[in-house]
Amino acid sequence: MATDTQLDLWEVFIQSRNGSHHTHAGSVHASDRKMALQNARDIYTRRGEGSSIWVVPANSIVASNPDDADMFFDPADDKVYRHPTFYVMPEGAKQI
Amino acid sequence: MADINELKYTYSLRLADNAWILSHRLSEWCSNGPFLEEDLALTNIALDLIGRAQAFYNYAAELEGKGRTADDWAYRRNERQYYNNLLAEMPNGNFADTIARQLFMSVYEYYFFMSLQNSKDETFAALAAKTLKEVKYHIVHAADWVVRLGDGTAESHNKIQQAINGLWMYTGELFDTDETDIMLSEQGIGVDNQSLQTLWETHISEVLEEATLKIPEAEYMQTGGRQGIHTEHLGRMLGEMQYLQRAYPDAKW
Numbered sequence: 001m002a003t004d005t006q007l008d009l010w011e012v013f014i015q016s017r018n019g020s021h022h023t024h025a026g027s028v029h030a031s032d033r034k035m036a037l038q039n040a041r042d043i044y045t046r047r048g049e050g051s052s053i054w055v056v057p058a059n060s061i062v063a064s065n066p067d068d069a070d071m072f073f074d075p076a077d078d079k080v081y082r083h084p085t086f087y088v089m090p091e092g093a094k095q096i
Numbered sequence: 097m098a099d100i101n102e103l104k105y106t107y108s109l110r111l112a113d114n115a116w117i118l119s120h121r122l123s124e125w126c127s128n129g130p131f132l133e134e135d136l137a138l139t140n141i142a143l144d145l146i147g148r149a150q151a152f153y154n155y156a157a158e159l160e161g162k163g164r165t166a167d168d169w170a171y172r173r174n175e176r177q178y179y180n181n182l183l184a185e186m187p188n189g190n191f192a193d194t195i196a197r198q199l200f201m202s203v204y205e206y207y208f209f210m211s212l213q214n215s216k217d218e219t220f221a222a223l224a225a226k227t228l229k230e231v232k233y234h235i236v237h238a239a240d241w242v243v244r245l246g247d248g249t250a251e252s253h254n255k256i257q258q259a260i261n262g263l264w265m266y267t268g269e270l271f272d273t274d275e276t277d278i279m280l281s282e283q284g285i286g287v288d289n290q291s292l293q294t295l296w297e298t299h300i301s302e303v304l305e306e307a308t309l310k311i312p313e314a315e316y317m318q319t320g321g322r323q324g325i326h327t328e329h330l331g332r333m334l335g336e337m338q339y340l341q342r343a344y345p346d347a348k349w
Binding site: 006007028029030031032034035038039041042043046 | 131132133134136137140233236237240244
């Protein structure tokens, strides 16, 4: 794989409007925090997409390892009782 | 006394030309930026400037009342009929040259439009308020880069210092004040251009100081752009910019 020579990598999260959560939009290259924020602004919010931006150094993100997928995620597959819909609402109950 | 509409027409045309010519310079960076993100940042500023140029050309057209359009001014004039400041037409040079030019222009524009937003002319005031939001960002972008380069490596420091020294002689013209400026300023329509010089110098000094750069000694200041007397660079730029409209008049897509 070719080495990335384009400064450090930052992940960009955009909030589309007040109150909603920040969603991952993509990434930018930048040498410092201010540049990362400005580059994110110039690339991801030029057409009115956002009202707030977060940038995070890509190397600060802790990611799960694909090799751990069976241990991490498979056990969730067959536990229907973890979903509230598994339980029958007692007749006449207004709130549970 | 010259007709007030005529003065406003000249004023609007000058503002449009400054935005238009600088915009074209910045657009020359498209696909040539030092890296993708900066390429987009520079062309993004170019797009802000195109929008501004169009607005002021449209207003000039309205004041003139002869049915001309923004395109007529942009593409159908000769060099001597452009009234932009010489600084706006200076070549991109290296990245430091472009950034120094942008800082000088944007800081000037910031104080200019701060004042113009109080204009008694409603269109000027409204356009100034809109422009101001864009210019604030242009300053942040340029100033951050000046500091990064000035306070960076020995090579980046030297390049930005050379850029600042080389362009300095074109900054005096920004504060040029002729009859149009004086008459419109007295009427509360235009800006007292000279009063901006101290504000500009203070602002620039602060940025250069933070960037560990030296402020050039005051020297001879080249003027002429606002009278249509340009440097050799504008003609070449127009040659490229106007090629399509000259070769295929009224071409559309």
